[in-house]
Structures are given as C-alpha cells and as structure tokens.
Amino acid sequence: MPAQSERQQTANVLLQAYLASIVAESRAHADPPTSSSSGSSDSDDSSSSSEDELLAASGMMLRALGSLYSRRYLAERQPINKSGKNLLLLLTDWKFSRPEIFCAHVRMTPECFDLLLAALQTDPVFHNNSNLPQMPVDMQLAIALYRFGHYGNAISTTMVGLWAGIGFGTVRLITNRVLTALCRQEFRRAAIYWPTGVEREEAKQWVEENSCPAWRDGWVMVDGTLIPLYARPGYFGNTWYDHKSNYSLNLQVMSTPDLQIIDYSVGLPGSQHDSTAFAETRVSQEHDVLLAEDEWIFADSAYPLHAWCQAPYKKYVIVLNQMNL
CATH class of the missing domain: 1.10.287 (Helix Hairpins)
Incomplete structure (x- = not known):
C-alpha cells in the first residue's frame, strides 16, 4: 500500500x-x-x-x-532558504560555455535540448489561465531532465527542489507536466517518424556493407532493455520484479543502423518477456503496412520468428536441427 x-x-x-x-x-x-x-x-x-x-x-x-x-499542514511551516542560481547557471552560462557540464546535468547536448524544447513548449499542459503563470518551459524541462538523469536520493523532491530553488511540491508538478507532454500522441508523431525510401535504402546499404548481401533487407533492429525503478511500486508491486532482482519497466526500442529510433514501447512491467512487450509496438501490429514483402526486422532469440521478424542465429539453429546436424 x-x-x-x-x-x-x-x-x-x-x-x-x-x-x-x-x-x-x-x-x-x-x-x-x-x-x-x-x-x-x-x-x-x-x-x-x-x-x-x-x-x-x-x-x-x-x-x-x-x-x-x-489547515493545510499539521505543524507550522518554517521557510527554507533556497536559490535558483544553479538552474540559471545551467541555462544561461554552462549551456553555451561549458556544454559538457550541461550534458552531465540533463543527459543531452544543448542542441538536442533545444529541439526537445521546441517540440514541447506549445503543449497545453504548460499554459493556464491562472494569475500566477508557470515557470518558463525551458526551466521546467531542465528540472525534469535532471531528475530523469539521476538516481536514488538525488531525484527526491527535496534534493531537486533545493538544487533548483523551488518548492518540493513544484518539483512533482513539473515532472508530471513534462511526462504528460512527452506521452502525448502529438509529440510522438512529431519526434518519431517512419523512415523515407531514401533513408531505408541507406540503412540497407549499411547492413549489406557490414554483414552480407543476404541480410540487406533486415534494416530495422529491435531489442529490449529494463529501466530500473527507485523503489517497489505501491500498486501491483510484485509484477514489476524482473529476472535481475530489480523493480523495472520493460522498454522496447526499434532503430535503424545509424541509431535513429523509429518506434518504441514502454510501460509494461519488467517481468514481461520481450516477445510480449514487442507485441505492443506499432511495428509488430502494422508490419504488413510498414514493411515491404521482402523486408524484415533484426531480433535476437527472445523474439518470435516470422518472415518479417528474424533472428539469424535462431534461424540458423533451426535449419541445422532440421538437417540433423
């Protein structure tokens, strides 16, 4: 509970x-x-x-x-002296003069941060009709990314609030707003798109040059990873316990050889098998539309074997077994 x-x-x-x-x-x-x-x-x-x-x-x-x-609180609240100098330094100084420090805080380059900001700042969650306006969107995004990029006590509302110079409850509100904007279908369609014909051909050429001509049509790669959670979730906690003895989320990522993410699925518990989580992706559900007849996805042995989803090693073993070798 x-x-x-x-x-x-x-x-x-x-x-x-x-x-x-x-x-x-x-x-x-x-x-x-x-x-x-x-x-x-x-x-x-x-x-x-x-x-x-x-x-x-x-x-x-x-x-x-x-x-x-x-009363809102049981005991009288004592104000805590806080300063927003760290956040201002991050966005006005380190972002331009020391990008390595900026990247260490938000886990992305300044250029990537600006692209993400441009895609999110028009989301209605960051705008309201209150007499007290919200913080600038770049500050909210930096605070949320700071939490996403750290672990343990460093992401607590107390520590982040003291670092950014804001209230502890505001940290939670900002995190929820950024997650709401990131989970919208509008953002997903704007940030992730299916490769064009030219991009697909470039991916096939890379596969052919770095593997063999017979594999050139397998230009999409899929794999799953686990996102560790800080603590056991309050609801259905045991379902999030994975085979590595952690509480985690299952993340499925599909990308081209140049690491361009073209589809993903996240949200299922870490105890779910990769093949089960893969079934939630758009590629798995619409493969007959997204992939040509001769195209297929590179996967490992954890994924189901289809004409459009192949694990070369797994397929090779099956062929050997059929030949009794």
Whole structure:
C-alpha cells in the first residue's frame, strides 16, 4: 500500500473515533435504561449525564476533524532558504560555455535540448489561465531532465527542489507536466517518424556493407532493455520484479543502423518477456503496412520468428536441427 502522510493518518483516526461515538450515541437512544419508579429520578440523571458525555465526545471529534481540514499542514511551516542560481547557471552560462557540464546535468547536448524544447513548449499542459503563470518551459524541462538523469536520493523532491530553488511540491508538478507532454500522441508523431525510401535504402546499404548481401533487407533492429525503478511500486508491486532482482519497466526500442529510433514501447512491467512487450509496438501490429514483402526486422532469440521478424542465429539453429546436424 502507498505510504500515508501524517495528516491522513490523523484524519483516519479521528474519523474512526467519531463514527464509534455516533454508534454509541445511537445505541444509547435506542436502548434507554429501565428501572423502578423509586429510582427513576436517579436513573434519569445518570442517563442524561451519559448522553451528554457521548454528545460531548462526538462533538469533540467533529471539531477536531474540522480543525484538521481547515489547515493545510499539521505543524507550522518554517521557510527554507533556497536559490535558483544553479538552474540559471545551467541555462544561461554552462549551456553555451561549458556544454559538457550541461550534458552531465540533463543527459543531452544543448542542441538536442533545444529541439526537445521546441517540440514541447506549445503543449497545453504548460499554459493556464491562472494569475500566477508557470515557470518558463525551458526551466521546467531542465528540472525534469535532471531528475530523469539521476538516481536514488538525488531525484527526491527535496534534493531537486533545493538544487533548483523551488518548492518540493513544484518539483512533482513539473515532472508530471513534462511526462504528460512527452506521452502525448502529438509529440510522438512529431519526434518519431517512419523512415523515407531514401533513408531505408541507406540503412540497407549499411547492413549489406557490414554483414552480407543476404541480410540487406533486415534494416530495422529491435531489442529490449529494463529501466530500473527507485523503489517497489505501491500498486501491483510484485509484477514489476524482473529476472535481475530489480523493480523495472520493460522498454522496447526499434532503430535503424545509424541509431535513429523509429518506434518504441514502454510501460509494461519488467517481468514481461520481450516477445510480449514487442507485441505492443506499432511495428509488430502494422508490419504488413510498414514493411515491404521482402523486408524484415533484426531480433535476437527472445523474439518470435516470422518472415518479417528474424533472428539469424535462431534461424540458423533451426535449419541445422532440421538437417540433423
């Protein structure tokens, strides 16, 4: 189960106590005490006092719940001195004068960063009608890429917020916005396209020159990799446990020989086999449209063997077995 905040835990305890007091009050009204006429006065007094105590208990719990929900935080918040100098240095100085430092922070070159920024900055997630505008998109993208490129405690909202000079909750909001923009179909269609006829022929020539003429039509390469997760996911955690004893995502990538990514699939748990994850890709589902009759995909032995998806080593072994060699 996902961890609950101290505020939510306190609210749950108060709510349970309030419900218990309501049940006790209902029982007290439904089953009044019976007694003889001589002791009726004393019984009425004790009954009234008991009901008053129950009403006081439920009222106290209700007031405590109201007080809890009227405040955003349980304890008084103390401001933390932060500075955005690191982020400004990254985007205004290191990006131009020290690209190696820029690349170490965001894990891409300044040119690639600018191309990605141009593709994302018009996304509606970065624009709103609030009186308080969002941070510039380049800052949001740099913060998100900084988190994506690091691991462990370095990507916590506390550490990233202190580095960028922003609130800890803002780090989470920025990450969600960038991921939302990256996952849109509009961005995928703009960033990834199927190679043209000229590009496909260039890829085939490279395969022919670096392997053999019989393999030139296998100009697409596919393979899977695992993206480790920082911790066990809160929901269905065991399904993300892979064969390398990590919690991870399964990523399928298809590329041309010059490492141009033309299709991908990500999101399935790391416990899924590559052949299962490969079935989620566009190439697998639309191979009859995307590939010519004589074209096929290079794969390893983990993938299914088809006329359009071949593992040369696997195919060679099958042929040898058929020949009893």
